[in-house]
Amino acid sequence: MHMADALISPTVGFTMMSVTAGVAAYSIKKIQSDMDEKKIPMMGVLGAFIFAAQMINFTIPATGSSGHLGGGMILTALLGPYAGFLAMASILLIQALFFGDGGLLAYGCNVFNMGFYTCFIAYPYIYKLITRKGLNSHNIFIASMISAVIGLQLGAFSVVLETLFSGKTELPFGTFVMLMQPIHLAIGIVEGLVTASIINFVWKARPELLEKVAASESFGTLYLNKILKGFLVAAVIVGGGLSWFASVNPDGLEWSMQKVAGTTELSTSDEMHQIFSIIQEKTALLPDYNFKGTEEKTVSENENTWPSVNIGTTVSGLLGGAMTFALAGLIGLIVNLIKRREDVSASK
Numbered sequence: 364m365h366m367a368d369a370l371i372s373p374t375v376g377f378t379m380m381s382v383t384a385g386v387a388a389y390s391i392k393k394i395q396s397d398m399d400e401k402k403i404p405m406m407g408v409l410g411a412f413i414f415a416a417q418m419i420n421f422t423i424p425a426t427g428s429s430g431h432l433g434g435g436m437i438l439t440a441l442l443g444p445y446a447g448f449l450a451m452a453s454i455l456l457i458q459a460l461f462f463g464d465g466g467l468l469a470y471g472c473n474v475f476n477m478g479f480y481t482c483f484i485a486y487p488y489i490y491k492l493i494t495r496k497g498l499n500s501h502n503i504f505i506a507s508m509i510s511a512v513i514g515l516q517l518g519a520f521s522v523v524l525e526t527l528f529s530g531k532t533e534l535p536f537g538t539f540v541m542l543m544q545p546i547h548l549a550i551g552i553v554e555g556l557v558t559a560s561i562i563n564f565v566w567k568a569r570p571e572l573l574e575k576v577a578a579s580e581s582f583g584t585l586y587l588n589k590i591l592k593g594f595l596v597a598a599v600i601v602g603g604g605l606s607w608f609a610s611v612n613p614d615g616l617e618w619s620m621q622k623v624a625g626t627t628e629l630s631t632s633d634e635m636h637q638i639f640s641i642i643q644e645k646t647a648l649l650p651d652y653n654f655k656g657t658e659e660k661t662v663s664e665n666e667n668t669w670p671s672v673n674i675g676t677t678v679s680g681l682l683g684g685a686m687t688f689a690l691a692g693l694i695g696l697i698v699n700l701i702k703r704r705e706d707v708s709a710s711k
Contacts, residue, residue: 364433364518364547364616365458366473368466369628372529373635379525380471386479387452394445395702397575401582402446403699407692408594409438410450411684414457415602416557418652418680420610423549428618429610430550433518435481436511436558440490441565443576444482446695451478453691457683463647468639472525476518485514491577498573503563508555515551519543522616533624542619550615565590598688602680606652607672652679 368376413434420429434454438447452474458464465473493506523540566573569590575582612618617627649655653675 365465366469368468368636368639369631370526371469375525375529376468383471383474390445390448397579397581398699398702399581403692403695406446406450406695407688408591410453410691411688412594412598414454414687415598415680415684418606422610429612430615433477435478437561439482439486440562444486448478448482449694450691454687457687460646461648462652463650467643476521480517481514485510500563504559507559511555511558512551515547519547538623542622546615598684602684603677606676606680649679652676
């Protein structure tokens with residue numbers, strides 16, 4: 364559900380950037396209440412893991428489409444809504460800047476669609492509501508499934524609204540929404556299953572972590588080395604090797620566009636779009652998660668060689684994960700330093 368710049372107008376793009384910036388600023392302020400040294404590496408490791416996981420598209424049977432993990436509910440359940448939103452913003456920024464995945468003008472839209480609904484709607488009003496009677500495997504499974512599906516449905520509907528407000532007549536509202544919602548329902552079910560499995564794994568290994576996140580408490584003296592090492596190893600394996608097995612079918616958004624407009628890419632001659640396109644071309648070190656000059660490989664060529672054992676994909680997964688780890692961790696470190704400085708000032 365990474366929107367390209369051509370899907371939105373500059374007005375919508377800048378508006379959503381402002382909204383996303385406001386939510387990020389609010390998150391930075393609120394996260395200070397439960398931020399500590401233990402949460403910093405957790406933000407980095409989970410960011411790297413979700414970056415790698417988003418590289419893997421899984422096929423949706425009988426549709427010719429595919430989907431990928433969003434990861435918003437995983438981030439929120441294990442970090443809390445504020446740290447989760449900031450981690451998602453870090454992931455999508457690295458993807459857009461250095462891998463050309465999602466437009467720079469559409470960055471605010473993508474963060475909002477994939478981060479806001481899971482962190483601030485699905486988690487507090489669905490996940491926590493279901494699990495407030497107690498954390499156990501059954502409640503975690505039900506809460507993860509429902510919240511993941513609803514979060515993705517809201518995100519998909521926002522994509523449709525953003526194209527509508529942008530005046531994209533190639534994607535008429537009624538037809539577009541009738542394709543986007545069902546295909547993302549199927550994707551959401553898979554996401555819910557993955558989310559439930561991961562959160563259940565953490566609950567069995569370190570139940571105190573989920574309890575502290577639910578209570579908006581700092582991690583304190585929790586021993587998290589095994590959890591951190593587990594996600595770090597998973598990020599390396601997924602980004603470095605399993606990413607070869609990604610489906611070559613168009614994702615839910617591209618599939619819906621193909622059905623409606625007959626293409627997965629809309630053309631635009633708008634000057635602002637051109638400016639952002641030039642910037643992204645210069646910043647993208649590994650466009651489409653591959654070395655420059657090789658990203659134009661066609662879908663048919665990829666299908667003939669699936670799984671695509673590609674060193675460019677491996678480098679992208681490992682480098683992108685490392686960059687996300689650094690950025691998300693840096694954000695956590697800065698927030699923690701701000702908190703400590705304010706605590707010192709308050710004590711004087």
